[in-house]
Amino acid sequence: xxxxxxxxxxxxxxxxxxxxxxxxxxxxxxxxxxxxxxxxxxxxxxxxxxxxxxxxxxxxxxxxxxxxxxxxxxxxxxxxxxxxxxxxxxxxxxxxxxxxxxxxxxxxxxxxxxxxxxxxxxxxxxxxxxxxxxxxxxxxxxxxxxxxx
Amino acid sequence: xxxxxxxxxxxxxxxxxxxxxxxxxxxxxxxxxxxxxxxxxxxxxxxxxxxxxxxxxxxxxxxxxxxxxxxxxxxxxxxxxxxxxxxxxxxxxxxxxxxxxxxxxxxxxxxxxxxxxxxxxxxxxxxxxxxxxxxxxxxxxxxxxxxxxxxxxxxxxxxxxxxxxxxxxxxxxxxxxxxxxxxxxxxxxxxxxxxxxxxxxxxxxxxxxxxxxxxxxxxxxxxxxxxxxxxxxxxxxxxxxxxxxxxxxxxxxxxxxxxxxxxxxxxxxxxxxxxxxxxxxxxxxxxxxxxxxxxxxxxxxxxxxxxxxxxxxxxxxxxxxxxxxxxxxxxxxxxxxxxxxxxxxxxxxxxxxxxxxxxxxxxxxxxxxxxxxxxxxxxxxxxxxxxxxxxxxxxxxxxxxxxxxxxxxxxxxxxxxxxxxxxxxxxxxxxxxxxxxxxxxxxxxxxxxxxxxxxxxxxxxxxxxxxxxxxxxxxxxxxxxxxxxxxxxxxxxxxxxxxxxxxxxxxxxxxxxxxxxxxxxxxxxxxxxxxxxxxxxxxxxxxxxxxxxxxxxxxxxxxxxxxxxxxxxxxxxxxxxxxxxxxxxxxxxxxxxxxxxxxxxxxxxxxxxxxxxxxxxxxxxxxxxxxxxxxxxxxxxxxxxxxxxxxxxxxxxxxxxxxxxxxxxxxxxxxxxxxxxxxxxxxxxxxxxxxxxxxxxxxxxxxxxxxxxxxxxxxxxxxxxxxxxxxxxxxx
Numbered sequence: 007x008x009x010x011x012x013x014x015x016x017x018x019x020x021x022x023x024x025x026x027x028x029x030x031x032x033x034x035x036x037x038x039x040x041x042x043x044x045x046x047x048x049x050x051x052x053x054x055x056x057x058x059x060x061x062x063x064x065x066x067x068x069x070x071x072x073x074x075x076x077x078x079x080x081x082x083x084x085x086x087x088x089x090x091x092x093x094x095x096x097x098x099x100x101x102x103x104x105x106x107x108x109x110x111x112x113x114x115x116x117x118x119x120x121x122x123x124x125x126x127x128x129x130x131x132x133x134x135x136x137x138x139x140x141x142x143x144x145x146x147x148x149x150x151x152x153x154x155x
Numbered sequence: 156x157x158x159x160x161x162x163x164x165x166x167x168x169x170x171x172x173x174x175x176x177x178x179x180x181x182x183x184x185x186x187x188x189x190x191x192x193x194x195x196x197x198x199x200x201x202x203x204x205x206x207x208x209x210x211x212x213x214x215x216x217x218x219x220x221x222x223x224x225x226x227x228x229x230x231x232x233x234x235x236x237x238x239x240x241x242x243x244x245x246x247x248x249x250x251x252x253x254x255x256x257x258x259x260x261x262x263x264x265x266x267x268x269x270x271x272x273x274x275x276x277x278x279x280x281x282x283x284x285x286x287x288x289x290x291x292x293x294x295x296x297x298x299x300x301x302x303x304x305x306x307x308x309x310x311x312x313x314x315x316x317x318x319x320x321x322x323x324x325x326x327x328x329x330x331x332x333x334x335x336x337x338x339x340x341x342x343x344x345x346x347x348x349x350x351x352x353x354x355x356x357x358x359x360x361x362x363x364x365x366x367x368x369x370x371x372x373x374x375x376x377x378x379x380x381x382x383x384x385x386x387x388x389x390x391x392x393x394x395x396x397x398x399x400x401x402x403x404x405x406x407x408x409x410x411x412x413x414x415x416x417x418x419x420x421x422x423x424x425x426x427x428x429x430x431x432x433x434x435x436x437x438x439x440x441x442x443x444x445x446x447x448x449x450x451x452x453x454x455x456x457x458x459x460x461x462x463x464x465x466x467x468x469x470x471x472x473x474x475x476x477x478x479x480x481x482x483x484x485x486x487x488x489x490x491x492x493x494x495x496x497x498x499x500x501x502x503x504x505x506x507x508x509x510x511x512x513x514x515x516x517x518x519x520x521x522x523x524x525x526x527x528x529x530x531x532x533x534x535x536x537x538x539x540x541x542x543x544x545x546x547x548x549x550x551x552x553x554x555x556x557x558x559x560x561x562x563x564x565x566x567x568x569x570x571x572x573x574x575x576x577x578x579x580x581x582x583x584x585x586x587x588x589x590x591x592x593x594x595x596x597x598x599x600x601x602x603x604x605x606x607x608x609x610x611x612x613x614x615x616x617x618x619x620x621x622x623x624x625x626x627x628x629x630x631x632x633x634x635x636x637x638x639x640x641x642x643x644x645x646x647x648x649x650x651x652x653x654x655x656x657x658x659x660x661x662x663x664x665x666x667x668x669x670x671x672x673x674x675x676x677x678x679x680x681x682x683x684x685x686x687x688x689x690x691x692x693x694x695x696x697x698x699x700x701x702x703x704x705x706x707x708x709x710x711x712x713x714x715x716x717x718x719x720x721x722x723x724x725x726x727x728x729x730x731x732x733x734x735x736x737x738x739x740x741x742x743x744x745x746x747x748x749x750x751x752x753x754x755x756x757x758x759x760x761x762x763x764x765x766x767x768x769x770x771x772x773x774x775x776x777x778x779x780x781x782x783x784x785x786x787x788x789x790x791x792x793x794x795x796x797x798x799x800x801x802x803x804x805x806x807x808x809x810x811x812x813x814x815x816x817x818x819x820x821x822x823x824x825x826x827x828x829x830x831x832x833x834x835x836x837x838x839x840x841x842x843x844x845x846x847x848x849x850x851x852x853x854x855x856x857x858x859x860x861x862x863x864x865x866x867x868x869x870x871x872x873x874x875x876x877x878x879x880x881x882x883x884x885x886x887x
Contacts, residue, residue, distance in 0.1 A: 021433075022412070025433055026433070029431065029432065029433035033387070033431040033432060033433060034431070036381070037372070038372070038375070038378075038379035038381075039371070039372015039373065040372070041376075041378070041507070041508070041556070042378065042509070042586075042589075043507050043508075043509075043589065043822075044589045044821050044822045045588065045589055045821075046589075046821055046822070046823060048821065048822040048823055049507065049822050049827075051507060078372065079371065079372035080371070080372045080373075082371075083371070088370075088371075092370045092371065095366075095370045096366055096367060096370055099362050099363055099366055099788065100366075100370075101229075101363075101365075101366055101369035101370065102229030102230070102231070102792060102796060103228055103229030103506075103507065103508075103554070103555060103556050103557045103558075104229065104365070104366075104368075104369030104374055104554070104556075105376060105506075105507040105508045105556030105557060106507050107369050107370060108372050111370060129830065129831075130830060130831030131831070133829070133830050133831075134829050134830075134831075135829070135830075136507070136822060136827045136829065137507075137799070138505060138506060138507050138557050138559070138799075138800065138803075138827060139229045139557065139792075139796050139799075139800075140792075140795055140796035140797070140798065140799025140800060140828075140833070141792070141796070142795075142799065142828075142829075142830040142833045143795055143833070143835045143836065144792070145830060146830060146835075
């Protein structure tokens, strides 16, 4: 049994401590917006915030994040108001298949928190998520739009 | 030669599946029949709203539900097809929503929605005619229903944004109010479609209809399906293709947490079913399995390459795909000869969402939930694997986390049904690990190509011999489509005519294919055979231009006089990238063109190279003439995405074979481009009208050769074997 603080709620889940956070979120908590892509922290589809920092949830265990503040894509909108990154994403019509986009949005939201006006080089350094559809130019456009929102 | 090949597995539906009439279809289907007193039957959607016809359902609140048979996998077809229907329907676009009919419903209604398969860049181009008619027919019926109510001639009524007006009296009503009456009318026998130049909804870069849920985590993909009491399965198929399971020791994992059952799947795979997928996968990794790997375990990339190289020898038999004059004689007597051998490796689709399907099987019903590029093929697979009759099977399509051709295949559906059949009454979700997905793909086929060109004394190209050796997709996937043994699709992009015709006239031309089919299963990978054919032809065109001492663009233009549409897109990129004007200091250009999927495309790249091996791509310009553009914003995204997919394969891709199995296991060994490596793609759309071409795939053909030709311009080094990582060439 582990106690996870997800999107402001404390949830007790019946999992072993070494379960990857990703699978606890998807299967035990039941939030499926966080996606499985590789399981080895390469692709970023499973990105969530742990104490405000973007992390690949397939690469951390439940035991490592117990008691920490975890935010998933479902918890990004605060008080029913979409996050500015989500609004910019909609305005730029970024997603194609959309599967990587939860992770991409979470990575960008964390970047903007730390660096409110990132340059193209900052974006290149910070955003390393894989998108097989190739939405990168809309992603870049939307990051700048969100930064200026 | 007929190249209009349906590139996906056509469903093998038996006659039984098609003879069910609508009368028996109501039970168990979302679409029931309501037989009112008098008039034809009104078919209703699940929520009771009337169908005006198969494509259009209108709710009392004026919401327009447009039915989409093709699958959305990111390419925007859901939005594009809805735009085409809405254009003819003259409805209010802000009230449009979409829904997928199920293949079971379609079969029960004599294929009311036609072809479900979504591949070969066909989604819009091969259904635009009948979906537009669907919209137009519904419009005529809705106006007629209003006219009947007002007792005026329909000709005196007009419609705009779903509001019908009787001009003379000024009376108005809405689609929502007359839909019920319209649904009872006989459809008109014939309707006239709008001239695309009069479009107001189609042809515009409208926002996608599926974006919001993709930014909030609410979109449900196959992997996200939840059913009451559902269990989860992880699977391991014999890593050597064609191998079998000899034995497995389930006692070793029986006590592991969450494990419910260990089941054989066919004769080549084992699945562990558990409460959660993580438990299933953990137990599967601990399960001792003994494989009978068979003779294929001796195969490696080296043995395949050797076998393919033998096929480049003219003495070996080959199928002729395109021929004029006598290329061999002209080469023998030419004043100058140029020869080069290229090769292109296996590639995995690596969709972001690994293969998965959820199945609930009982002896009375088999239901499947999955992402599929071909609902009917998934349905046929479920029919066969379940052994149940058509009226007891259905497939519920979900959003695809990428397709690129992979989800046109049905192997994962068959496996999921086979597992669920061993646990009747319990829904089971089968999910492949990324490792399973990498090792059990349907790979872009492996080929080599020897190209020989000959010039006369005045440096005119007089002959071209294009000899392919390698794998046929159709041989493995659709053998019935072979033509006397020949795979016509192998000549995509270098064919004489049709939807993938060569853009050059050479007095003596021979294009042929020595077919060699290794055991690695091939599949339709975005762009399919256009990929390697465009690389071979377009890189070699630059080699020929060099030999002739001519500019690569000018050299091509001289051969393209009889191919004005190919030439127009080439000219469009040349102009936009500034060909013939000096590039910035240290920046070099490459150019390429090809025709595929009925569209004409060209690309140009500007790159710089550091230390001979670090490539920075500064600019990409790409033009396309698909005849008509239904949504320019989505076409632009397909063009840019084609470069990301094509250049990822060129730089990072390549699946290699060792001991009969694929060596790459995950994104650490099969990488993909990131945002820092990709410049903005400048798309130039030059739709010339009069034909309908595809947009999802053709552009990928020019992605690699444009960059490779720029690399040669920068370094004087010609790369003929891929991926570039094997040449120690990488992104800067």
